[in-house]
Amino acid sequence: MAYSNLIPQSLGVIMKKLHAATALALIASSGLMARPILISDLDPEQLYSQAQINQQIQSVKYKSSASLSDLQKEYLAIEKIKTMDAAQLSHEDLGYLNKASSYQSKSFRLHDEGPLPVAIFDVASQAKFKLQQHFIAKELAALDALKASNQADYLNSLVSNSDLDSAAIQIAKVQSLNSLTQQQAKNLATDLLKTRSLSDPLLIKSVEQARDFDLSKQLLIKLNNHDAHRQLDALSKQFTVFEQEALLTSVINNNQYLASQALAQYAQLPVHVRVNTLLLDKLQDPTLGASAAKAIALTSDHQLFEQLASLAVEKNASRLQVANALSGLRFAEGDYARSLLTEIVKNKQIAYADMAQEVTKWLD
């Protein structure tokens, strides 16, 4: 029997019978632990098939508000909220959003993979998001006004009171940086670097705006949160290829968290800028060796590939070096690297039996 088989016609009734026992067992086994809404918790009419959802939405415009289903009301609520301009919400809008923020979905469809109801629309979250955007817009307008009236006060406000700021103020401050001059951003970033944690969004944004090598370096050799990846990509491209080389080298040598990505970027530098020994030396790094191998592969540099091939058969090379030299040739994927690997395998030059076995599989 399939769950979804039951959906189109009178599924709810059948569903309810089918899953009531299961749900009770679950509640019993998990005590008072939080659990998701289950099919057995729903009224049969609350569960819709995709065809029913489509049909309900198509017919919504032909219906009077009095005859709308919950699904149709929720659909219209989402439409209404999304079309509101966050910067110019009326009193009525605010009242509506506040009420909608605590709305609990009443219409569901079945999860694709199993017997779990999935709310079709999330009116509450959409409303909360709109309200948050409204507060941000208000704060941003206040900051803009302050900036217009008193530049110094505005700049001071950016560096002060961060712990007391609401999320909206913090986001507005970050957004307001877009209009700073490069020098203003540089001054701000320098100030913030003394007092804020590196993961502070305002600090990161000010460094991005400053387009300053030293500031970017200070940030990137330590930044290790989710923002780091975008920043490494964006910041390094602000500079000349020689500056990029220096910046990426610093990151590779000092920021273990970002080093793998930095190595991949390093490999894309022009051949006259790249320092090949940096890549070759990193092959013996227990954490970054494979990333160095990948970087070498990305250079498409035949001379480097030959050095990998020599290292792979070098008697004094460590197990890790041999593995990463072979990996580099594997990752290169071109005919030349493959021919080097083939030669090594043919001559039985891999000192480690398990590695020889893996490499042989690559060539199949």
Place this chain on the structure above:
Amino acid sequence: MVRLIKRSIVTISVVAVLAMAGLTANAEVLTYTENTNSANEMALGYPVPVPVDSMTAINGFRSYNFLKSHHEALALTHAEMTSIKVGTTHNGRDILAYQFGDANNTDVDGLVEPAFLVNGTIHAREWQSPEVVTELIEQIIERKADQGMIQYLLENTNIVIVPVLNVDGFLQTQRYPINVTNSPGTTTASTPNDKFAQPRDGRMRRKNMPGVDEILSTEADRLNGVDLNRNSLHFFGVQPDNSTPTSLIYGGVNPFSEPETQALLEAAKLAPESELRFYQDSHSFSRVLFVPQPNNPRLNAITQSVATKYQNTTLSQGANYFPVIDQVGSGIATTADYFAYEHLIPAWTLEIEPPQGFQGEPNGGAFYGGTGASHSGFIAPDSAIARIRDQLAPAQLLMFYHQAGPAYVKSVQIADTNDNLVYAAKWQTNGNSRSLNVTTDQVLTGGQQYKLWIQFSKPMRWRVNNNIAQYPGQSVTLSPNLSFSGNANNISFSRSLTSNNSNWQNQAGSALSGFASYMDDAIMLNFTMPSNVVVASSNGNTNFNLTINVQDFSGLALDANPATLVDWTNGAWTGYENTAGVQGDTGGSDNSYAIKVANNSLTLATGGGSSSGGGGGGGSSSWLLLLLLAGLGLKRRG
């Protein structure tokens, strides 16, 4: 990241000119944004992740190219990990499985190893999956020499992991990390909500890519592909939409018609299938387990028990992965249905977070403070994925440890205070059975001090900072439960031995001095042989049967009779006896060890000859219990 997107656009424009010639209509390409809603944009409320070219784990989602290289490099560097090409996708790309273990496929007793299969990324858009599965790979490799849980698993089991099954589809989602095409049936004039209601290609591709080009805007093929999680044998085609080729859940022309699902079967053969004891298919989202229930009560009881253990471990990590138990006998041709029904093993569909429908926790992307836009749960923010990976690894590893099977007593040794061996017994495995080989069997003396050492077949305890602790989220009796029992002067007696956590051995040293093969696979303690057992005559000896009752750290009790080997057959354990010697799924106490004690060191009966507890660590409650058991005629078999 940005680079990747630009590169794709260049490729597209070149290919597009060639491929699109003759086609009149293009699908509308829509974009997910952080904050902007418009006619063709949908705000998620947080930055939309794009793949990062990093091989090492990050707070973000790695590109397939770099993930694959990462897996390959690990397999080359570590002898414990082996790559196996199990198939080729529709578009000619390798599908790789990785096997974890030692060189042989036998455990320390020479038996064929039990096996587990974890599948990742069967649905292209579920980016949480490859990251979670890769974390599992990383933890196995990082901890391969832990002298404990992981080393035990590597030496005694066979773990097979497929990180990305739907390679073509996954690459398509990464090629267009912020773009989708409009819902079927909508036009550019439709409302944004309608256009985004059922996004299909690009970031929201779910199916594989047979005859589908890699250009997002191609109208003619964008709904094509097979739902690889509807392409299995059991319950094939049971849903009406399973037979509609453009449907999101199109099941294909036949069960296992697709190269990707065939590759999964190939991966199962690496186990081989007959040795499989656990299967997980890793999806997102909803933060639940969908648990199939074949018509097999013993299997279902075991599966529900391990699913609850899984949930409890995730709870200890701060995430409630709730088991949603299927109706018995129902299914929809998922791969979890296949392994549950075909191989009768605990199997489920893991739906990684964000949650769905939990009270007090917003659904989908709203869980992360986002807008909760339709389908946003497939796009977890970069900032969440490292936590998600970490929260799930301990639960998955616990499943392997549990399904490796219950522990049994391997060896018992007793020495006197001069370190002279006075009793030694060892279970010897010969083919399909074991026999107890007693090599030292001297007569012990009541009232004397001895040292007892017992070796088990698994690491039995978990440690945190070197201290014995519960495995995250589990609750087992941590100290071993030991007693002597027997019959003297026609009366049953039982004397418990004082034991505690510190008896577990985490120093190497082997018999009578430390652990044997793995940390905490042995206990060692000093005890005084009880003398307060009343005997009828001071001549001869009395047998004191050593009774050993210990749970492993997943809560599995001992195999009470090591003579019959534990295996997994028809959805349940075989050869797994309880204290009374009856086969089942619960196990019990092993009391196979008869220690001789000289009667002249015990208490001589004076007239009435009743034996009572007290002294020598005697426990009258267990004595009463034993009397009761004897009265009920529950006697364990040989």
